[in-house]
Amino acid sequence: MAELKDILYKVHLRSVHGSTNVDVNDLQIDSRMVKPGTCFIAIKGVSVDGHEFINKAIELGAIAVVCEVLPEQLNDDINYIQVANSAEAAGFMANQFFGNVSEQMKVIGVTGTNGKTTIATLLFKLFSGLGYRCGLISTVEYHVGDKVFPSTHTTPDVISLNSLLKQMYDAGCTYVFMECSSHAIHQHRITGIHFTGALFSNITHDHLDYHKTFDEYIKVKKSFFDGLGADAFAISNKDDKRGEVMLQNTKAKKLYYGLKNIADFKGKILENSLTGLQMMVNNDDVHFRLIGEFNAYNLLAVYGAAICLQEDKLKVLQVLSGVTGAEGRFDYLISPKDLILGIVDYAHTPDALENVLATIKKLRRGHEQIITVVGCGGDRDKTKRPVMGEVACELSDRVIFTSDNPRSEDPLEILADMEFGLSSAARRKFISIADRKEAIKTAVSLAKHEDIILVAGKGHEKYQDIKGVKYEFDDKKVLEQMFELLER
Numbered sequence: 001m002a003e004l005k006d007i008l009y010k011v012h013l014r015s016v017h018g019s020t021n022v023d024v025n026d027l028q029i030d031s032r033m034v035k036p037g038t039c040f041i042a043i044k045g046v047s048v049d050g051h052e053f054i055n056k057a058i059e060l061g062a063i064a065v066v067c068e069v070l071p072e073q074l075n076d077d078i079n080y081i082q083v084a085n086s087a088e089a090a091g092f093m094a095n096q097f098f099g100n101v102s103e104q105m106k107v108i109g110v111t112g113t114n115g116k117t118t119i120a121t122l123l124f125k126l127f128s129g130l131g132y133r134c135g136l137i138s139t140v141e142y143h144v145g146d147k148v149f150p151s152t153h154t155t156p157d158v159i160s161l162n163s164l165l166k167q168m169y170d171a172g173c174t175y176v177f178m179e180c181s182s183h184a185i186h187q188h189r190i191t192g193i194h195f196t197g198a199l200f201s202n203i204t205h206d207h208l209d210y211h212k213t214f215d216e217y218i219k220v221k222k223s224f225f226d227g228l229g230a231d232a233f234a235i236s237n238k239d240d241k242r243g244e245v246m247l248q249n250t251k252a253k254k255l256y257y258g259l260k261n262i263a264d265f266k267g268k269i270l271e272n273s274l275t276g277l278q279m280m281v282n283n284d285d286v287h288f289r290l291i292g293e294f295n296a297y298n299l300l301a302v303y304g305a306a307i308c309l310q311e312d313k314l315k316v317l318q319v320l321s322g323v324t325g326a327e328g329r330f331d332y333l334i335s336p337k338d339l340i341l342g343i344v345d346y347a348h349t350p351d352a353l354e355n356v357l358a359t360i361k362k363l364r365r366g367h368e369q370i371i372t373v374v375g376c377g378g379d380r381d382k383t384k385r386p387v388m389g390e391v392a393c394e395l396s397d398r399v400i401f402t403s404d405n406p407r408s409e410d411p412l413e414i415l416a417d418m419e420f421g422l423s424s425a426a427r428r429k430f431i432s433i434a435d436r437k438e439a440i441k442t443a444v445s446l447a448k449h450e451d452i453i454l455v456a457g458k459g460h461e462k463y464q465d466i467k468g469v470k471y472e473f474d475d476k477k478v479l480e481q482m483f484e485l486l487e488r
């Protein structure tokens, strides 16, 4: 319960019809969730305009409506608040409604194309290991202290997000580590949240279906850092081409990590093998359980954040050296027969795929074949499809193109997009099998002693979305089943 005028604090009001001296017992951006006494906020969305549902919300009991455009007919019993930007207003209102708890905890946001889940999860594991009660908001799951919930979004909608933060505060969390997706930044899901720190991993080709141009995508990510306060810290990747641009206009304290360029948190890889990374982190020699150069970057970002949060460096390195990565990120298993190495990874962008394959190439001893199973999601950036197809073929010995989550699209058309314009060298290496299980089975049947199979794109996902129906599917389990079949 809150008084409307209190939760409208910070919102730029255009006009008020009715009163703001009323109590509302809930806040919703979705008319289907409205109950008597709710304040409904109408947001212009990507697929529909929330303003179309104002009457529906009133029928269900809304007593206040926040909107950009007032309905032609106003209802005398309802309080209408006209604002310049409803999505932004929803951010500020949700902060207030749920008690502005981000100001009472230390919230650290992670953005970038790849590595957000890994960095946020490592931070969560590190700070939990250091003895703090923590919250985690990630693509894989949400943690509220000891409770775990499956996630709906990388960064949930503004109401769910603020409600989650409140639950974390109530559960006694002092730290929250959260991924901030570019969609969330653009749609004001994180507006008004007080960040103690922010981290940037990297930026490469993704989500251009939504952001249209790479420049727009960069601008959106950068706006997250532009919005930080002077009391915050911002840590960026010095080796990324856009690492410095990201922090150009931030008021926060700027710090950098890197393996190549001079940086505040500087790393050097001494050994990169299947058992982990041996690294120099500034002047300390440490072994980590995570694998691959990209994880060296993730670990440096995490280390940097912990130092900014005034943790003791040796304790940090001690805990960090024992943690494993996030589920479905370079997750591996070995077949009992033939010792085939199966790797399940969430790489679903050209850059991530290239990184994971380059890492595998570095780890192999020489004679092993790399067999990659990969697909591209439907209803998502189509331009990445042929690039992923080419990258997979270039860095593997054999490739099986298959379905990821086709969503509303025809799987065969997605496969055709992946095949389009492939170089002749690439064309000699791939076959397409739309059925993902068959594709994994084929990869296993092609593998010989000690070969390496990469199943890319779905990582931790436990389903496959085909025409809006989510069928149970788990890459790691399927791979395991196929390995068991080999034994017979």
Ligand SMILES: CC(=O)N[C@H]1[C@@H](OP(=O)(O)OP(=O)(O)OC[C@H]2O[C@@H](n3ccc(=O)[nH]c3=O)[C@H](O)[C@@H]2O)O[C@H](CO)[C@@H](O)[C@@H]1O[C@H](C)C(=O)N[C@@H](C)C(=O)N[C@H](CCC(=O)O)C(=O)O
Binding pocket: 029, 030, 031, 032, 043, 044, 045, 046, 047, 048, 049, 050, 051, 053, 152, 153, 154, 155, 156, 157, 158, 181, 182, 183, 184, 187
């Ligand atoms: C493209 C996109 O980001 N869409 C998100 C967006 O939905 P939208 O703009 O399409 O909303 P809409 O359906 O047009 O509706 C507009 C408004 O009308 C309301 N409405 C709608 C219907 C109705 O009957 N009544 C009603 O009130 C809706 O609640 C909404 O407030 O706002 C919704 C509420 O916040 C999100 O749930 C939804 O996420 C969709 C499901 C989605 O798939 N998003 C993905 C792309 C996404 O956000 N991914 C990122 C991670 C990406 C990455 O880094 O890999 C994430 O953070 O998860």
Ligand SMILES: Nc1ncnc2c1ncn2[C@@H]1O[C@H](COP(=O)(O)OP(=O)(O)OP(=O)(O)O)[C@@H](O)[C@H]1O
Binding pocket: 112, 113, 114, 115, 116, 117, 118, 119, 139, 154, 179, 181, 201, 202, 294, 295, 297, 298, 326, 328, 329, 330, 345, 346, 347, 348, 351, 352, 353, 355, 356, 459
């Ligand atoms: N720092 C990094 N640089 C490049 N690639 C990375 C990095 N960290 C992880 N990856 C690769 O990208 C994939 C996705 O990693 P992760 O889930 O941590 O990123 P994310 O930013 O959360 O992705 P998403 O936005 O899809 O949730 C991993 O499976 C791995 O292959």
Ligand SMILES: N[C@H](CCC[C@H](N)C(=O)O)C(=O)O
Binding pocket: 154, 348, 376, 377, 378, 380, 404, 405, 457, 458, 461
């Ligand atoms: N958060 C990303 C995940 C993509 C994962 C991949 N498996 C796919 O379905 O394309 C998205 O929704 O675009």
Ligand SMILES: [Mg+2]
Binding pocket: 116, 117, 138, 139, 140, 154, 179
């Ligand atoms: Mg993620």
